[in-house]
Amino acid sequence: MAQRNKDPEKPEQIDRSRRNFLKTAGAVSTVPLVAGIAGAAVVDAQSAAAVVGPGNVPVQLMVNGKRVNLNIEPRMTLLNALRNKADLTGNKRGCDRGVCGACTMIIDGRTAYSCSTLAIEVQGKQIRTVDGLANGNTLHPVQQAFCDRDALMCGFCTPGFVMATVALIEKHPNPTPAQVKAGLDGNICRCGTFTRIMEAATSVKGVARG
Amino acid sequence: MANAQQPGAPQPAPSGPTANAKKYAWPEKPVVLSTRVKRLDGPDKVSGRAKYSFDINRPGMIFGKVVRSPHPHARVTAVDLSEARRAPGVRAALVWKEPGTGATSEVRYQGEPVAAVAADTEEQAIDAARLVKVTYDVLPHVASEAQSMASDAPVVFQGGNTRKGMAQEAGDLEVGFKQAAHIVEQTYSTHVITHVCMESHGCVCEWEGDKLTAWVSTQGVHASRQQLADGLKIPQANIRVITQYMGGGFGSKTNVGAEGLICARLAEQAKVPVKLFLDRKEEHLDTGNRPSAFAKIRAGVSADGKLTAFDGQSWGTGGAGAAAGFPLPYIYQFPIRRRVHTDVYVNAGQQRPMRAPGHPQGCFLTEILMDELADRVRMDPVEFRIKNLPEASPNAAWGDYFRQGAKAFGWDKRHPTGDPTPGPIKSGFGVSAHQWGGGGRAGRAHCEITSDGGVVMRAGTQDIGTGTRTIVAMLTAETLGLPVSAVKPEIGDTMYPACGASGGSTTAASISPAIRIAAGKALDQLFEKVAPQLGVSADMLVADAGRIHVKGNASKGMTWRDACKLIGTDTISTDGEWEAGLSSTGTSGVQFTEVDVDIETGIVKVKRVLTVQDCGLIVDRLTAESQIYGGIVGSLNFALFEDRILDRVTGQMVNPNMESYLLAGMSDIPKIDIMLVDTPLQRSRGVIGIGEPPTVSTASSIANAVRNATGATVRSLPLHPHKILAAIEEQKAGGTK
Numbered sequence: 001m002a003q004r005n006k007d008p009e010k011p012e013q014i015d016r017s018r019r020n021f022l023k024t025a026g027a028v029s030t031v032p033l034v035a036g037i038a039g040a041a042v043v044d045a046q047s048a049a050a051v052v053g054p055g056n057v058p059v060q061l062m063v064n065g066k067r068v069n070l071n072i073e074p075r076m077t078l079l080n081a082l083r084n085k086a087d088l089t090g091n092k093r094g095c096d097r098g099v100c101g102a103c104t105m106i107i108d109g110r111t112a113y114s115c116s117t118l119a120i121e122v123q124g125k126q127i128r129t130v131d132g133l134a135n136g137n138t139l140h141p142v143q144q145a146f147c148d149r150d151a152l153m154c155g156f157c158t159p160g161f162v163m164a165t166v167a168l169i170e171k172h173p174n175p176t177p178a179q180v181k182a183g184l185d186g187n188i189c190r191c192g193t194f195t196r197i198m199e200a201a202t203s204v205k206g207v208a209r210g
Numbered sequence: 211m212a213n214a215q216q217p218g219a220p221q222p223a224p225s226g227p228t229a230n231a232k233k234y235a236w237p238e239k240p241v242v243l244s245t246r247v248k249r250l251d252g253p254d255k256v257s258g259r260a261k262y263s264f265d266i267n268r269p270g271m272i273f274g275k276v277v278r279s280p281h282p283h284a285r286v287t288a289v290d291l292s293e294a295r296r297a298p299g300v301r302a303a304l305v306w307k308e309p310g311t312g313a314t315s316e317v318r319y320q321g322e323p324v325a326a327v328a329a330d331t332e333e334q335a336i337d338a339a340r341l342v343k344v345t346y347d348v349l350p351h352v353a354s355e356a357q358s359m360a361s362d363a364p365v366v367f368q369g370g371n372t373r374k375g376m377a378q379e380a381g382d383l384e385v386g387f388k389q390a391a392h393i394v395e396q397t398y399s400t401h402v403i404t405h406v407c408m409e410s411h412g413c414v415c416e417w418e419g420d421k422l423t424a425w426v427s428t429q430g431v432h433a434s435r436q437q438l439a440d441g442l443k444i445p446q447a448n449i450r451v452i453t454q455y456m457g458g459g460f461g462s463k464t465n466v467g468a469e470g471l472i473c474a475r476l477a478e479q480a481k482v483p484v485k486l487f488l489d490r491k492e493e494h495l496d497t498g499n500r501p502s503a504f505a506k507i508r509a510g511v512s513a514d515g516k517l518t519a520f521d522g523q524s525w526g527t528g529g530a531g532a533a534a535g536f537p538l539p540y541i542y543q544f545p546i547r548r549r550v551h552t553d554v555y556v557n558a559g560q561q562r563p564m565r566a567p568g569h570p571q572g573c574f575l576t577e578i579l580m581d582e583l584a585d586r587v588r589m590d591p592v593e594f595r596i597k598n599l600p601e602a603s604p605n606a607a608w609g610d611y612f613r614q615g616a617k618a619f620g621w622d623k624r625h626p627t628g629d630p631t632p633g634p635i636k637s638g639f640g641v642s643a644h645q646w647g648g649g650g651r652a653g654r655a656h657c658e659i660t661s662d663g664g665v666v667m668r669a670g671t672q673d674i675g676t677g678t679r680t681i682v683a684m685l686t687a688e689t690l691g692l693p694v695s696a697v698k699p700e701i702g703d704t705m706y707p708a709c710g711a712s713g714g715s716t717t718a719a720s721i722s723p724a725i726r727i728a729a730g731k732a733l734d735q736l737f738e739k740v741a742p743q744l745g746v747s748a749d750m751l752v753a754d755a756g757r758i759h760v761k762g763n764a765s766k767g768m769t770w771r772d773a774c775k776l777i778g779t780d781t782i783s784t785d786g787e788w789e790a791g792l793s794s795t796g797t798s799g800v801q802f803t804e805v806d807v808d809i810e811t812g813i814v815k816v817k818r819v820l821t822v823q824d825c826g827l828i829v830d831r832l833t834a835e836s837q838i839y840g841g842i843v844g845s846l847n848f849a850l851f852e853d854r855i856l857d858r859v860t861g862q863m864v865n866p867n868m869e870s871y872l873l874a875g876m877s878d879i880p881k882i883d884i885m886l887v888d889t890p891l892q893r894s895r896g897v898i899g900i901g902e903p904p905t906v907s908t909a910s911s912i913a914n915a916v917r918n919a920t921g922a923t924v925r926s927l928p929l930h931p932h933k934i935l936a937a938i939e940e941q942k943a944g945g946t947k
Contacts, residue, residue: 073331075333080332080333083265083267084267084273084331087267088258089258089261089264089267090257090258090259092262092264092409092457093264093487094408094410094490094868095490095867095868095869096489096490097490097867097869099867099868099869100408100868102408129258130256130257130258131257131258131259133257133258134253137253139253139257143253143256143257146252146256147248147252147253150248150832150835150836152249152252152255152256153675153676153677153833154409154455154456154674155251155252155255155256155260155455155457156262156407156408156409156457156458157408157457159256159258162256180876181876181877184875184876185875185876185877187876188408188868188875189408189843190406190407190408190458190844190873191408191675191836191840192839192840192841192843192844192874193839193840194839194843194874194875194879195839195843195882196836196839197876198876198879
């Protein structure tokens with residue numbers, strides 16, 4: 001859930017110009033948390049001074065092995081940050097509530113719904129998106145299996161399914177159908193390609209543990 | 211309209227093949243067609259390289275957000291944008307629903323657009339939308355068919371809450387029912403579901419002077435251009451619509467919708483590109499749905515199992531002022547029949563066509579009835595259906611398919627209604643039949659062959675996920691005797707020749723003849739250049755396996771590459787258009803289903819589905835099968851899971867999301883066996899289309915299987931556990947006859 005960055009009771013406090021708003025917001029980030037500033041993100045609970053936002057703050061992410069420097073509001077999700085600010089649009093937004101799985105990324109080896117993960121929370125972690133999976137024009141074995149089995153139709157859910165399958169295969173190199181079901185039940189395909197996703201996931205061979 | 215020509219009904223046969231259709235007839239022994247060719251854009255889709263309209267990021271682009279009515283029925287009396295305009299990052303704001311006192315200021319469903327804003331970030335746009343102050347006079351509403359039809363219902367629609375259609379009648383009902391040995395009289399119904407496209411509706415709009423480029427998530431680039439032009443009152447020539455990839459439409463994206471026009475207006479005002487894509491709640495509320503269907507039916511059957519008479523009163527809702535048509539009775543022949551249909555309006559978002567519009571509803575209402583009738587005369591459901599089919603034809607081959615399917619499925623192992631096995635898990639078989647029109651209409655293509663051997667085929671169609679890009683290349687490759695990889699297909703842009711929207715399973719059948727003719731003409735021109743070199747006449751040449759050579763003498767010829775060098779500084783450039791003779795209309799299919807029902811919990815588990823399906827000449831067998839898998843899963847969702855639930859009191863949708871609007875996941879998928887009919891007869895019919903037919907029957911066959919398992923009849927979809935348990939209790943208490 002995106003959080004509001006200002007006091008809903010006192011909207012008149014908002015400065016009229018965007019530039020000044022950002023300046024003010026930047027100043028707010030240096031003062032301690034005060035009542036009425038809803039939604040300020042606490043980065044480090046052990047440090048009372050480490051309250052950031054509202055307003056843009058620098059966020060550094062490690063995405064597909066590359067450093068991505070962003071200046072974003074702390075409430076911005078990882079998905080929106082990468083799609084809207086870094087043009088990494090491979091992963092998709094379907095439900096925006098952590099259900100459909102189109103936004104699935106792998107963070108420090110585990111799948112995560114990036115629509116329900118704040119970008120600021122995953123600084124310092126290894127983030128993998130579908131954009132970084134292929135090696136140039138050589139597809140990852142999971143991607144190749146999806147193509148070979150026609151495990152996609154419109155393809156909008158596919159990046160999420162691919163990432164969930166990669167995480168599954170890295171944990172279970174030769175997954176059983178039961179393991180595939182458990183691993184991919186967090187993703188939805190409205191075109192209904194499940195039969196072939198199952199074929200693809202159980203046909204992948206030769207993927208090293210990630 | 212219920213009484214008009216039903217969508218999906220087979221069209222009358224065209225007058226016969228045109229001269230071009232004869233000249234460029236489909237090959238008797240195709241090399242590429244009907245084989246399994248992998249989706250050409252698969253690598254782009256699995257790698258994230260494919261840019262969907264939602265993925266388009268333009269320099270300086272900002273984000274739009276629509277302000278929507280929270281009320282199912284209200285009058286907008288004032289809209290104040292001033293505070294929103296002052297909010298951080300806001301660059302544009304507009305009123306969509308003009309406030310006032312008349313009907314034009316009324317909102318008639320929750321989620322109807324009222325205003326909009328655009329801001330630098332999505333988050334800021336959402337904040338600003340909350341600051342738009344809309345004043346409403348709340349008006350009475352109706353949230354269900356029953357509320358709308360009640361004698362004391364408030365009249366919430368001009369002209370009344372219902373609209374009764376003409377009666378469809380054949381024969382004297384009294385005579386028909388006299389011939390009946392048994393009569394079943396019941397009410398059957400299906401519910402409203404929404405399309406739930408994974409990519410929501412929306413677009414990116416960018417103006418350059420008075421010219422607009424719109425990247426729309428649409429099933430019809432040319433249709434969208436027209437709608438944008440009409441709505442914005444600018445020439446179509448000033449608009450370019452691009453849809454390189456789109457994330458599902460299922461019928462709901464043949465229109466740019468209010469959101470498309472709003473996005474264009476915001477971009478105009480902000481003077482920068484605007485991206486406006488709806489969120490999931492907006493999707494459920496305002497981008498279409500499949501109408502409900504109800505029917506109170508009285509049906510008679512003779513002692514020897516012939517249907518005698520059908521008397522049905524039907525109704526359904528397509529939301530606020532929209533019709534809810536469906537075919538009834540479906541497929542089976544009631545020689546004497548009457549049907550009267552009434553459209554019922556409720557304060558909810560309007561329906562849009564949804565994958566085989568009307569057919570899943572009409573199929574369910576009829577197929578459940580058929581099993582009840584079969585039991586009355588103690589006949590096997592398959593035999594009973596075969597006995598009451600219309601005359602067989604290439605687009606009505608259910609009799610054959612029932613027999614083939616029953617054998618492959620092991621239908622002979624079906625027990626009579628009610629699984630006698632002890633224990634809570636009951637198993638059952640069900641069956642259903644369906645039809646769909648498909649077929650071709652406006653489709654155009656342009657072919658270019660260049661001196662370097664390159665081939666481009668352009669068509670202003672689009673791929674809603676069926677694999678259109680791939681079949682464009684396959685059809686071209688087949689015609690030119692080239693590998694599929696040698697063709698560059700270009701689609702999804704109004705810069706390419708105009709094609710119809712992708713609806714009604716018509717895309718393949720519309721563009722295939724156009725592509726075949728465009729490529730055939732281009733090849734003829736190449737033959738003219740090659741013929742003098744080989745010292746033969748052009749009509750003696752063939753293109754085959756990457757060469758052009760004399761018919762029957764493969765060594766007397768040249769490679770494609772060398773042939774194309776003869777084009778010199780010119781480019782071969784030809785056009786093709788849909789012509790009768792290379793496509794047909796009308797498909798038929800049957801489905802068999804096995805389920806397990808836990809009679810203690812009411813939970814249904816679909817174990818397997820087998821389908822026999824024809825579609826004329828199969829273009830790509832691999833992607834055709836994918837559509838069948840997908841259609842079956844879609845219908846399983848319709849049967850067991852999804853349901854748009856409106857609160858009876860407030861008229862609010864209570865599940866406008868994906869966590870309580872349920873859809874199948876990997877664990878819910880049965881084993882699916884596809885028997886795709888590929889016979890010389892079907893091939894001779896040309897291309898038809900396969901997107902919709904497979905999604906008609908599954909829900910009905912599941913419902914019949916549940917009935918066979920439990921011995922209790924659930925006469926309304928969805929088959930949610932509480933309804934199954936209630937039906938079982940009712941059955942125990944003496945049943946409903």
